Amino acid sequence: MRVFLVHIRDPQFYALPAATRAANGNVRVMGFPPIGIMSLSAVLKRAGHDCVMFDQANPDTPDDVIIDQIGRQRPDLVGLSFLSTTSYPYAKLLARQIHAAHATVRLAFGGVFATLNAQLVKRQCPEVDFVCRGDGEQLILDLVERLDDPTEVAGVTWAKDGKLVHNPNRMLDRNLDQWPFPDRESLPLDYVESMPLEVPAVLSMDRFTTMQTSRGCPWPCVFCDIPIFNEGKWRSRSPQHVVDEFNYLQRLGYGSVYFVDDHFLLQPKRIEAICQGINDNGVTIRWGCEGRVDSTAQHLFPAMARAHCRTLMFGVESGSQKVLDRLKKEQTLGEVETAVTNAKRAGIEIVHGFFVVGNPDETVDDMRATFNFAAKLRLDTFGFNRLCVYRGTPLWNEYLQRGLVDDVDDWYKYFKCSEIDPTCLPGEVINRERNAGFRRLFVYKLTHYPLQTLRLLRRFVRFMKLQDVVYLIIKPFLGTRRGPTKNEVLSRAVEHASLKDAAGHLTQMTDEVLDRVMRESQAERRRIQAEADLAPVELV
Ligand code: B12
């Protein structure tokens, strides 16, 4: 069988650096590689199938090229993979375009959002034959064997004689070692390692990729989809399997890896064995991961640093215990301080804190406490996002009960909580407090931790345009801006607030408006890209 897999990109969450091509001719993308389709491609190829991948970030294969290739190569199945609410509109559009051009080609959707909303997605996108739920490895193998009648394929939502059929869930497979390493080499793209800051902070120009060593997280945070997607379970690969992948990546010349695990820090013995294996095998790849601050593996932070763990990211969320409890984060401010201090003492170079503002029942004092707390912590970098609510999460269910959202009308929409929940502060107040908080935080950092701050900025200056670094520093002092400049659009960040707003609005448009907006935005991106290709090379 021949399968096409397309990673749907939300343009708000990746960037093409001004120096678009690497020395090997590959296009450079500032963003994470599409490890979902890479995992499926490896599985399909091992089983003897033919698989061609596309990443929508690749300017050499825009949608019309993908559609054209479908016509030429006639795949038996085209799988569209996307992560979240904000990428669903793009998946929907491409599916419709493919269907319009090639009505007989079989289409499948997969990923977290599709999993959690499978029946609704199938109803809204009748042109998509199969909405695939949960892990895709065994599912896609089963599906390609039964494209004409997927009755026996667990985890698929489809239609028979015009009626929706929701096959039973697939049993969660705990044996993750059985799958081959992702097929990273078949896409002609080089991914650039960058931090999710307001302006993209390029960390290195090493060959960069992601790895998944575990799946899931068994905590109950009200805003998070992960426990539902993984049925509250945490599953992991064996240390040996992870170390084997590190060895393999080192042979391929990768210098930097980020784990997309939801909670890497869960099992001390496993972490210890991975670190030991990395050192014993002489692996020098630098890596980063995320985990909870109440991890019992903190005594291993020094071992992780020795095994080249460079980045550690914590979901701090808030500096108010009241807000943490409201979010059911099940962590204390004391635990946050301890974890950050331990990580810095252990020599982890970049310790990042994810924060959320605009939470239910949060007051101005709570927000101020959050920024003051962030200032005191020895964090190197921060992200302060507005809390959003996604269908499937406990918060969504609470909002349903409170009548703030409607499951029929709102399931595919991206809402900041403050837009719909009267117990949140109004948006203007949140933004005002956030800007003021940033300013206080930055001044505090510069005066209390000058070396730490300057070291980090020096790292950024190595790979970023000076004007971007300057912008990163002065942004909190600028007040309200009018929107991104062309340069910012080009080298723009994963966390760019105004673009994220645009992404949110996009999820709420009618399909007709969406179609027009998409065409215009694609034309705009092509135009900007054409200019960028002519611009002088700025990255090393
Ligand atoms: C890494 C990551 C990112 C990265 C990079 C994403 C990328 N381009 O690869 C960045 C930082 C950019 C990011 C941004 C955002 N993210 Co994010 N992200 C993740 C994270 C942590 C891991 C994703 C991953 O790589 N998984 C590993 C791969 C192997 O799994 P997978 O892609 O799901 O694929 C498997 C299956 O789903 C299935 N499958 C997938 N596609 C297909 C297709 C077919 C045909 C089949 C059969 C099967 C199949 O098979 C694969 C193998 O088993 C997830 C959490 C999670 N655990 O999923 C959140 C997550 C997906 N993100 C989330 C969100 C909300 C966002 C943002 C909107 C955040 C924001 N407000 O700024 C943005 C939007 C991103 C976008 N639209 O592109 C939410 C989505 C919730 C929702 N309902 O929308 C998640 C679930 C996190 C959460 N805590 O709730 N994210």
Ligand code: SF4
């Ligand atoms: S600890 Fe992190 S991954 Fe786990 S449920 Fe909470 S937010 Fe989600």
